[in-house]
Amino acid sequence: MAGLSLKKKKILADEVWERLNEEFPDSDCSLEKDLPERLAVRGILSAQCTDVTVNKVCRVLFSRYPSMEDILKADISDIEDMIRPCGLYKAKAGSVMEFARLYEEEWGREVPSSREELMRCKGVGRKIANLIMGEIYSIPAVVVDTHCKRVMYRIGLTSSTDPLTAEKDICKVFDEDRWIKLGHLAVDLGRRYCKSSKPDCDNCPLKGICQRRGL
Numbered sequence: 140m141a142g143l144s145l146k147k148k149k150i151l152a153d154e155v156w157e158r159l160n161e162e163f164p165d166s167d168c169s170l171e172k173d174l175p176e177r178l179a180v181r182g183i184l185s186a187q188c189t190d191v192t193v194n195k196v197c198r199v200l201f202s203r204y205p206s207m208e209d210i211l212k213a214d215i216s217d218i219e220d221m222i223r224p225c226g227l228y229k230a231k232a233g234s235v236m237e238f239a240r241l242y243e244e245e246w247g248r249e250v251p252s253s254r255e256e257l258m259r260c261k262g263v264g265r266k267i268a269n270l271i272m273g274e275i276y277s278i279p280a281v282v283v284d285t286h287c288k289r290v291m292y293r294i295g296l297t298s299s300t301d302p303l304t305a306e307k308d309i310c311k312v313f314d315e316d317r318w319i320k321l322g323h324l325a326v327d328l329g330r331r332y333c334k335s336s337k338p339d340c341d342n343c344p345l346k347g348i349c350q351r352r353g354l
């Protein structure tokens with residue numbers, strides 16, 4: 140972790156936490172969370188796609204195929220057609236079918252709580268595994284998505300744009316009881332102020348403490 144010392148990063152992280160909670164008190168996962176297995180499917184579909192689109196697509200998908208058993212019995216071309224708006228639809232349809240198979244045939248109709256087990260399913264990378272662990276089981280884990288990675292780098296709390304390194308850096312400076320909500324706060328910050336192309340630093344709640352590193 141280059142840049143600020145670890146001690147200074149922890150002080151900065153505390154201030155970031157306070158300010159973001161004040162700005163976004165109700166920050167939460169923007170994927171719909173009706174059932175654990177459905178959240179996992181939404182997570183798989185969320186790669187390079189907005190949560191709004193995923194939620195919309197899944198409302199139609201789950202109205203036709205309410206359970207993982209129904210998905211497993213479906214014709215994959217029908218799943219592909221339904222999830223097409225999410226992009227990468229062929230690969231994602233394969234991952235959804237694989238998830239449904241594991242859920243039905245190997246996991247005893249339960250979503251696993253371990254990262255290793257979850258990542259046996261292609262399409263479930265570390266980011267989605269962390270999402271599932273946090274949202275379903277309240278196991279501390281930071282979801283480092285594109286927003287989180289970008290804002291943490293700009294703020295100065297990581298010097299890496301590699302998600303795994305950034306996650307490790309973030310976990311060093313925030314207490315673990317903050318990890319789950321922190322991911323949501325970072326997304327809110329990234330969407331409202333710290334946009335990829337044009338950050339609105341003048342109005343940002345982190346103005347004055349952010350290192351404003353270019354990215």
Ligand code: SF4
Nearest residue numbers: 293333338340343349
């Ligand atoms: S001050 Fe600017 S760079 Fe820093 S978090 Fe806010 S919008 Fe992003």
